[in-house]
């Protein structure tokens with residue numbers, strides 16, 4: 001892939017710990033619409049970092065650039081000790097990065113267990129013939145993947161729906177399955193695009209617990225897009241605020257709460273948002 | 280002279296390309312409003328030509344035959360829309376496509392069950408004499424067909440630009456929900472679109488019928504239109520026109536300059552291979568930028 | 575997902591006692607044991623053998639379209655490649671055992687399928703569907719134009735050598751049926767193992783959400799090409815059966831666009847992404863024209879000539895497709911499952 005410039009470099013540090021993720025001067029536009037404009041920030045390992053901002057601010061675009069689904073017009077992304085002009089999506093899982101999507105992105109026709117086990121696809125080594133014949137290596141590999149998937153199902157309380165086709169589950173459950181699929185590979189960096197949209201209060205509380213556990217117990221660094229300010233304030237270590245593609249603030253929840261620019265651009269309208277908040 | 284011969288081939292190709300465009304436009308009309316790649320367009324064309332010829336052969340005056348055929352086409356269009364497409368609304372586009380494949384089987388069978396399977400001659404009163412224009416020989420029938428197709432395109436353009444229904448059509452093509460919200464009647468627009476597609480099918484059917492004879496193989500001209508659509512995009516009338524011209528020219532040139540070396544008969548696939556090669560270089564087709572998939 | 579077998583083994587443990595293994599056992603015993611005892615030549619030659627070949631082709635297309643979600647309108651091109659490859663292998667390398675011929679013919683078809691699958695790496699949806707027509711028309715043209723493939727036969731129609739395996743002649747109607755059945759059993763078993771394997775799951779993942787599949791590290795390009803190759807391999811083998819077990823001749827006209835559509839219809843009617851679906855769909859496609867002919871004769875007598883029959887077949891086939899797409903998109907498989915559940919329910923209530 002000639003488009004991808006990958007050179008091991010020391011990423012910009014937060015203090016003296018290397019970042020889990022850093023972006024530098026990212027810009028991206030679609031036709032006349034500026035989705036991202038000169039965005040730079042870094043996320044320390046073990047941090048829960050929220051990204052907030054009004055609709056259309058460029059939050060999803062940011063995650064899409066980090067996961068290589070969008071190619072930025074300029075700027076670089078540091079991941080796992082490598083620097084990329086365009087992140088190679090195919091290598092994302094190997095780099096220890098996984099993500100969920102704003103809109104449900106499950107494999108509807110597969111069972112919940114298979115969906116979650118698919119999150120380990122990048123580790124499979126056996127060839128297709130070995131799988132069809134059922135050579136021991138292929139069987140072992142598969143059994144391991146299933147065992148890990150089962151663990152995750154237990155972790156997220158999904159055992160009951162283990163064999164149901166994912167497409168038949170309620171919305172909130174599907175969101176949880178997607179989280180399980182992203183977590184099963186024990187990623188170093190987990191990107192979540194509105195994991196709680198459309199959930200009830202209890203569901204949100206549960207999921208917040210799971211996300212914190214993913215950091216505490218599984219050791220993941222988390223970047224989280226979320227509209228529910230209450231959840232964001234309670235959950236995150238630091239918050240980045242986007243507005244019209246620009247990074248207008250980046251700091252601790254307390255900094256953000258009291259930042260006049262943020263209040264003007266976003267928090268001032270947050271109450272309206274909460275009521276009719278979209279998916 | 281070598282150059283003159285080349286021009287002749289090229290012009291002949293471009294003119295026959297206009298006939299491809301005409302078929303392709305029928306697809307575009309339906310695709311733009313309902314997002315359906317209507318494979319039955321070829322069968323509709325066959326049905327239109329067959330109905331017209333059979334009515335005319337039974338002694339009906341031409342105008343009456345045309346009117347009756349048009350009425351039949353509108354009816355069929357409405358029927359397809361109500362009984363096949365509407366129940367499948369919100370299904371993936373490829374399901375709708377397969378449904379129209381089924382529709383084409385039904386129409387082909389019905390047309391021939393109704394009017395018989397023999398080949399009908401169709402004389403539009405245009406002699407196919409070679410005309411000399413600037414030292415280049417051109418078939419006068421091709422010229423006529425191209426003129427009719429051109430007029431057709433112009434008429435459609437005017438229709439969509441200046442009539443209420445036409446404007447409604449464009450609104451629907453841009454955004455169905457918005458169109459609904461401002462109170463446009465989708466029913467009426469769809470009826471109009473299917474009628475327009477029926478008119479296009481009739482005109483194309485008559486031109487192609489005069490050329491090939493009115494018979495089953497007429498429905499296979501749909502296969503000529505597909506590469507045109509792939510080149511020009513499924514939703515662009517301009518694309519259908521330019522794509523048709525390109526396909527026509529490529530086909531004729533290849534037939535003359537490549538065909539003899541490989542045993543001929545390459546017109547069955549050359550357009551596909553050309554369109555495919557083009558797409559591999561420019562996946563977005565002739566026009567338009569490639570959209571970035573949203574996630 | 576509609577497949578009983580799939581549900582059962584997805585997890586490696588039997589979750590729910592399903593009738594599948596028992597039913598399949600009975601089915602196999604019946605398929606191998608009963609027809610040779612009772613069937614007439616007509617039943618073998620007009621129904622059973624073509625049914626097997628078409629079911630296998632449907633199985634192959636189902637891998638690509640049902641599981642991997644890539645629509646192909648050019649299946650019969652790969653049948654043709656398989657048939658011609660096997661013919662030429664048998665003709666030019668007479669020393670090779672026929673079973674090896676079949677394997678090689680399948681591999682040739684897979685290679686051609688791989689080639690025509692390349693556009694799938696860049697094209698999607700209708701664009702891809704249309705591009706598969708290139709395979710249809712190009713391949714048909716090649717076999718028409720290049721005399722070498724049909725051993726320079728002036729008519730373009732060639733007769734294939736009589737079927738025999740390991741010195742055992744299988745040229746009777748029953749022999750050809752049993753041979754086809756053997757091949758179909760073996761391939762179906764392998765396909766069943768495939769769709770159950772992680773690779774099979776990857777095919778479905780690709781179909782259901784290509785972007786998500788890419789993000790979690792499924793090698794999307796490789797899996798797509800694999801789907802084309804495997805599918806073409808199976809369809810190629812089906813072509814060998816079509817030529818050697820059913821028709822005993824090969825000609826390009828037999829592998830036209832209508833045949834491709836027929837295979838697609840088998841998959842739609844039978845049920846996408848279901849192994850049983852290919853068999854059910856093929857059974858319906860083979861049997862319904864015969865039923866229609868009988869019915870037409872009974873109702874209309876002499877009026878129902880071959881022309882009328884052909885046209886009414888087209889109409890009924892078209893209506894079947896439309897009806898299934900609207901009323902039962904999951905095909906005969908789902909229909910039968912539902913009927914089966916209802917019968918079981920009734921028994922349970924009665925008992």
Ligand SMILES: Nc1ncnc2c1ncn2[C@@H]1O[C@H](COP(=O)(O)OP(=O)(O)OP(=O)(O)O)[C@@H](O)[C@H]1O
Pocket residue numbers: 030033034035053054055056057058059060061062102570571572573574
């Ligand atoms: N694939 C795309 N093609 C064209 N425009 C896009 C695409 N993706 C995003 N955009 C545009 O870029 C801008 C930022 O969109 P983005 O989805 O990143 O916003 P967001 O902050 O995630 O909003 P929301 O809260 O509604 O999810 C919007 O104007 C959007 O229309």
Ligand SMILES: [Mg+2]
Pocket residue numbers: 059060061102
């Ligand atoms: Mg978003």
